[in-house]
Amino acid sequence: MEIGQTVKVYRLRDRVSKDIVDKLGQQGTIKDFKMTDGSGIGAVVEFKDKTAVWFFEDELKVVE
Numbered sequence: 001m002e003i004g005q006t007v008k009v010y011r012l013r014d015r016v017s018k019d020i021v022d023k024l025g026q027q028g029t030i031k032d033f034k035m036t037d038g039s040g041i042g043a044v045v046e047f048k049d050k051t052a053v054w055f056f057e058d059e060l061k062v063v064e
C-alpha cells in the first residue's frame with residue numbers, strides 16, 4: 001500500500017462506532033500511515049465526504 005492509492009474497507013477488526021461501521025464497503029484514498037500498538041502499520045484513509053479514519057492494514061484492500 002502506498003500514499004495516494006485507492007482502497008476499500010472490507011472488514012473491521014474491533015467493535016467501533018456506527019460512523020466507522022458505515023465506512024465498511026466504501027472506497028477512499030490513503031493519506032498517511034501510522035504505527036499501531038506494536039503489531040504493524042495502519043493507514044489513514046480519506047473518503048469522498050472528506051472524513052479521515054485510521055484502519056489496520058489488514059482491514060483494507062487495494063482497488064485496482
